[in-house]
Amino acid sequence: MSKRPVVIDCDPGVDDTLAIFLAASHPELEIRAINPVAGNVGYESTSQNALRLADLIGIDCRVGRGAEEPLIAPCRTAGAIHGKGGLGGYELPEAKRDFDPDYAWDVLWQEARRAEGELEVVTLGPMTNLAIALTRYPELKKLIKKITSMVGTAGQGNTNVYAEFNAWVDPHACEIVFQSGIPIAMCGLDGNDTCTLSGEELYAIMERPSRITPVTRHVAHFIHERNTLQWHLPSSTIHDLVTMACFIDPSIATYEPCYTTCETRSSISAGQTVVDLYHVSGKAPNVDVLRCADKERFKAMLSEMMDWYTAH
Numbered sequence: 001m002s003k004r005p006v007v008i009d010c011d012p013g014v015d016d017t018l019a020i021f022l023a024a025s026h027p028e029l030e031i032r033a034i035n036p037v038a039g040n041v042g043y044e045s046t047s048q049n050a051l052r053l054a055d056l057i058g059i060d061c062r063v064g065r066g067a068e069e070p071l072i073a074p075c076r077t078a079g080a081i082h083g084k085g086g087l088g089g090y091e092l093p094e095a096k097r098d099f100d101p102d103y104a105w106d107v108l109w110q111e112a113r114r115a116e117g118e119l120e121v122v123t124l125g126p127m128t129n130l131a132i133a134l135t136r137y138p139e140l141k142k143l144i145k146k147i148t149s150m151v152g153t154a155g156q157g158n159t160n161v162y163a164e165f166n167a168w169v170d171p172h173a174c175e176i177v178f179q180s181g182i183p184i185a186m187c188g189l190d191g192n193d194t195c196t197l198s199g200e201e202l203y204a205i206m207e208r209p210s211r212i213t214p215v216t217r218h219v220a221h222f223i224h225e226r227n228t229l230q231w232h233l234p235s236s237t238i239h240d241l242v243t244m245a246c247f248i249d250p251s252i253a254t255y256e257p258c259y260t261t262c263e264t265r266s267s268i269s270a271g272q273t274v275v276d277l278y279h280v281s282g283k284a285p286n287v288d289v290l291r292c293a294d295k296e297r298f299k300a301m302l303s304e305m306m307d308w309y310t311a312h
């Protein structure tokens with residue numbers, strides 16, 4: 001079976017963590033690199049979490065040196081939402097490995113050339129690393145087969161009424177990626193919400209005995225208790241996890257090709273992903289926008305993930 005080479009760009013981050021667990025439980029994926037970026041918490045924490053997760057899981061991959069702040073926008077993080085250290089207070093064991101000597105954007109360029117046009121990229125945080133790579137290496141856009149991103153929304157934002165967090169942190173990077181011409185699947189807040197989970201559904205999966213359960217149990221409770229007790233939400237959408245599932249098995253997802261841009265200039269709505277859902281702009285679609293994903297198949301993938309870590 002030929003492997004699918006992939007680079008995961010992320011800001012772990014409680015939901016990034018679960019998404020990385022899911023990816024690593026799929027041996028058909030060849031995770032070439034996990035590239036951290038500042039986002040949910042500061043770069044010092046996101047990078048250490050990425051390094052430690054790769055070690056904990058045993059992923060044979062590079063961990064590049066990512067961007068410590070956005071391209072232009074000020075550096076803004078969401079520590080209150082992801083807890084101390086970015087993992088809800090969970091402390092992963094110290095990493096034995098070190099970061100790759102190269103920057104994340106150079107790692108991406110190198111791996112794209114090595115994959116000879118077959119490389120896919122999953123972004124789970126602000127898209128700064130990818131935007132830098134596309135800017136430094138104009139030929140890169142011909143070498144990336146597809147991008148699957150947790151970014152944006154065709155509906156209400158979560159950072160303000162307009163903007164989803166990853167787009168809000170670095171709207172300029174998001175727009176560079178949207179306009180790159182590379183096939184991109186945007187798994188936004190609204191599309192991901194079709195796979196929202198109740199506490200009962202979430203804990204039934206994440207508490208299943210396995211070698212990763214100490215982490216998945218802690219993170220699942222942190223997410224759901226924050227959502228229900230602090231935000232009074234009835235259920236939890238684990239955005240990076242839904243996005244990773246849609247990347248792994250695109251057949252669970254329903255996309256609408258739309259002309260989509262990211263607002264970069266407005267002092268009010270910067271970071272808004274402006275999705276031409278009804279095709280009124282007359283402009284050709286550049287982004288496949290997630291409209292829904294099959295929740296039962298999503299849940300089955302999560303159960304299979306826990307089974308995998310029980311057996312491996």
Ligand code: RIB
Pocket residue numbers: 011013014015016039040124125126150158164165166239240
């Ligand atoms: O808006 C949700 C996204 O922002 C997720 O990727 C979460 O990890 C944060 O990065």
Ligand code: CA
Pocket residue numbers: 010011012013015016040124125240
């Ligand atoms: Ca993230």
